[in-house]
Amino acid sequence: MFEVTVEAGFSSGHYLRNYQGKCENPHGHNYKVFVTLIGDALDETGLLLDFKLLKQVLRPVVDYLDHRMINDLRPFDEINPSAENIARYFYLQTRQQLVEMTGGRVRIKDATVYETDTSFARYYE
Numbered sequence: 001m002f003e004v005t006v007e008a009g010f011s012s013g014h015y016l017r018n019y020q021g022k023c024e025n026p027h028g029h030n031y032k033v034f035v036t037l038i039g040d041a042l043d044e045t046g047l048l049l050d051f052k053l054l055k056q057v058l059r060p061v062v063d064y065l066d067h068r069m070i071n072d073l074r075p076f077d078e079i080n081p082s083a084e085n086i087a088r089y090f091y092l093q094t095r096q097q098l099v100e101m102t103g104g105r106v107r108i109k110d111a112t113v114y115e116t117d118t119s120f121a122r123y124y125e
């Protein structure tokens, strides 16, 4: 199998509802997200997916969250903007676009969101 991973970053505010502790208050993170794709067939160029294309896929998702209070944005006005839920959001958004782009040749493996250098959450199915 082949895998490719790209990294993106955004700086946003959030707070956790139903949480006792520092994270119940609004604060910011310099988030990093890593999205990994997987597949067993390359294209005619020898690529699983051009890194440039994968970055284009992530761009609107990153732009949607960047420099915003994530709690104000759907679906995080209803579900907590935890690293876990943000990772799932990237996973689902990317999966949808990949199906349209590659017709199933390339699948998303996982999405990982770092809130800090030492704390991250990962989502996969």
Ligand SMILES: [Zn+2]
Pocket (backbone or CB within 6 Å): 014, 023, 027, 028, 029, 115
């Ligand atoms: Zn936080």
